[in-house]
Amino acid sequence: MADLSGKTVGVVGGGFGGLSTACYLADAGADVTLLEKNEQLGGRASRLEKDGFTFDMGPSWYLMPDVFERFFAHFDHEPSDYYELEQLDPHYRIFFKDGDQIDVRGDREHMRNVFESYEGGAGDRFEEYLDTSQEHYEISMEQFVYEDRSKLRDWVDPDVMRAAPVGLKLTGSMQSYVEEYFENPKLQQIMQYSLVFLGGAPKNTPALYNIMSHVDFNLGVYYPEGGLGGVVDAVVDLGEELGVTYETDSEVTSLTKGKDSFQLEIEDGKQEFRFDNVVVNADYAHVEQDLMPEHERQYDEGYWEKRTYAPSAYLLYMGVEGDVEELRHHTLVLPENWDSHFEQIFDNPAWPDEPAYYICVPSKTDDSVAPEGHSNLFVLVPVAPGLSDSERVREKYREKILDDIAENTGVELHDRIVTEEQFCVSDFASRYNATQGTALGLAHTLRQTALLRPNNRSSAVDGLYFTGSFTTPGIGVPMCLISGQHAADALIEDQGTLTPSQD
Numbered sequence: 001m002a003d004l005s006g007k008t009v010g011v012v013g014g015g016f017g018g019l020s021t022a023c024y025l026a027d028a029g030a031d032v033t034l035l036e037k038n039e040q041l042g043g044r045a046s047r048l049e050k051d052g053f054t055f056d057m058g059p060s061w062y063l064m065p066d067v068f069e070r071f072f073a074h075f076d077h078e079p080s081d082y083y084e085l086e087q088l089d090p091h092y093r094i095f096f097k098d099g100d101q102i103d104v105r106g107d108r109e110h111m112r113n114v115f116e117s118y119e120g121g122a123g124d125r126f127e128e129y130l131d132t133s134q135e136h137y138e139i140s141m142e143q144f145v146y147e148d149r150s151k152l153r154d155w156v157d158p159d160v161m162r163a164a165p166v167g168l169k170l171t172g173s174m175q176s177y178v179e180e181y182f183e184n185p186k187l188q189q190i191m192q193y194s195l196v197f198l199g200g201a202p203k204n205t206p207a208l209y210n211i212m213s214h215v216d217f218n219l220g221v222y223y224p225e226g227g228l229g230g231v232v233d234a235v236v237d238l239g240e241e242l243g244v245t246y247e248t249d250s251e252v253t254s255l256t257k258g259k260d261s262f263q264l265e266i267e268d269g270k271q272e273f274r275f276d277n278v279v280v281n282a283d284y285a286h287v288e289q290d291l292m293p294e295h296e297r298q299y300d301e302g303y304w305e306k307r308t309y310a311p312s313a314y315l316l317y318m319g320v321e322g323d324v325e326e327l328r329h330h331t332l333v334l335p336e337n338w339d340s341h342f343e344q345i346f347d348n349p350a351w352p353d354e355p356a357y358y359i360c361v362p363s364k365t366d367d368s369v370a371p372e373g374h375s376n377l378f379v380l381v382p383v384a385p386g387l388s389d390s391e392r393v394r395e396k397y398r399e400k401i402l403d404d405i406a407e408n409t410g411v412e413l414h415d416r417i418v419t420e421e422q423f424c425v426s427d428f429a430s431r432y433n434a435t436q437g438t439a440l441g442l443a444h445t446l447r448q449t450a451l452l453r454p455n456n457r458s459s460a461v462d463g464l465y466f467t468g469s470f471t472t473p474g475i476g477v478p479m480c481l482i483s484g485q486h487a488a489d490a491l492i493e494d495q496g497t498l499t500p501s502q503d
């Protein structure tokens with residue numbers, strides 16, 4: 001067992017990475033205080049309560065249930081100690097803008113037939129694709145996701161050598177990989193859309209991430225009781241049980257390493273904290289560039305300028321009168337050709353002319369998120385990070401999206417909206433100190449994968465660690481939970497108190 005008794009650790013930021021690392025460190029005996037800028041915990045998984053509606057502001061897909069089970073199991077718990085799960089069927093509905101529609105379901109035989117109906121032989125290739133995806137998922141989770149290989153020497157390992165030939169074949173793009181299996185553009189889109197969870201595009205995301213299809217089709221899509229906010233509550237409650245102290249409304253404005261401890265100022269001197277160690281969950285670039293003195297930064301401004309940031313998002317949360325029959329809990333609306341949307345995110349930043357977007361209707365599954373007789377919806381359009389989002393532009397885009405929903409799904413919302421809120425690039429920047437207003441962190445391009453992502457351990461300052469979607473393993477709630485474990489393991493290892501936790 002690790003023993004951090006007598007050690008004080010400060011965690012900066014209360015997103016999933018910060019909440020997770022706080023649990024692991026408190027469990028190892030440390031006296032942990034988590035400092036969060038905002039009024040609530042959860043970070044990008046915040047909740048918005050308005051006029052009787054409860055919106056999950058960020059994540060809404062509960063994927064990779066295996067990761068949540070493993071997380072809670074470390075503390076001798078299981079997810080059902082905190083929340084129940086409901087498997088969604090269909091996983092989601094897709095409206096293609098040419099009028100076509102597909103329900104993507106967990107039933108493999110059904111999906112095999114759907115694929116075959118679009119392209120002769122695609123049914124068999126669908127099976128082959130998913131079997132391979134499962135194999136890649138199992139190798140990558142055990143060898144590269146749970147195993148933190150942050151140094152070059154960590155890659156000199158017989159298991160890595162065995163996995164290397166497969167890994168090298170998968171460094172090409174997801175675009176070419178999927179094209180080898182399916183010609184029909186709709187089938188290609190189904191296999192590629194889950195890349196948006198990683199903040200990437202088919203052309204800039206390595207084929208390694210075909211594992212997302214195993215996540216999507218084989219592992220299933222769930223709704224946790226209370227939404228993703230219910231999962232935040234669960235991890236916060238677990239932390240409380242383990243002795244973590246949470247301080248909300250506590251924005252750290254300076255972080256420096258003194259002789260024996262770290263000094264953290266809240267709101268320019270309103271309060272000061274001292275800790276033996278610090279784990280940062282707030283965006284890596286924000287903390288290094290805005291809070292730390294230059295000589296304590298691991299990366300310079302040029303480094304952060306050259307990164308590929310994952311998209312930001314235009315979000316429209318709506319409370320609506322009546323049902324929205326045509327939609328499912330998760331619905332995607334996709335143009336026949338979505339290349340121009342990705343180009344307007346990554347190559348020539350602009351508001352998407354022909355957007356691909358996502359609509360979430362949690363009230364389909366959960367009565368508590370909307371007053372009786374109403375629906376709870378949000379629309380998410382991925383947009384370029386750093387895009388200008390003045391009030392005027394947003395209003396115009398709101399109209400465009402409501403028209404597009406009516407045209408492509410048949411759901412007319414204009415006159416039924418009883419409450420609404422928008423959230424966009426500048427809100428990500430101001431609410432979360434998000435670099436360039438990114439919704440997700442650093443995109444999973446080849447150059448920003450595995451040990452090419454910023455490290456959990458600072459090489460510039462001893463005793464300083466990082467967790468969350470800017471570091472390894474990456475973006476998404478499951479990855480950030482694992483990232484919290486990596487950061488805690490690195491700290492524990494450096495204390496020399498024991499072997500990092502392996503479970």
Ligand SMILES: Cc1cc2nc3c(=O)[nH]c(=O)nc-3n(C[C@H](O)[C@H](O)[C@H](O)COP(=O)(O)OP(=O)(O)OC[C@H]3O[C@@H](n4cnc5c(N)ncnc54)[C@H](O)[C@@H]3O)c2cc1C
Pocket residue numbers: 012013014015016017018035036037038042043044045057058059060061062063197250251252253281282283286313315380431432433439440441467468469470474475476477478480
């Ligand atoms: C719209 C949207 C939809 C998404 N959909 C999904 C999904 O369906 N499924 C999924 O798995 N993932 C999804 N994600 C991604 C997932 O939500 C994130 O990857 C994950 O929640 C990020 O966690 P994190 O640990 O990086 O911390 P963050 O959530 O980024 O939290 C960092 C925290 O640090 C705080 N902070 C910043 N600066 C300071 C400071 N100076 N002092 C103190 N605190 C500070 C911020 O306020 C914030 O609370 C989505 C994200 C968004 C935005």
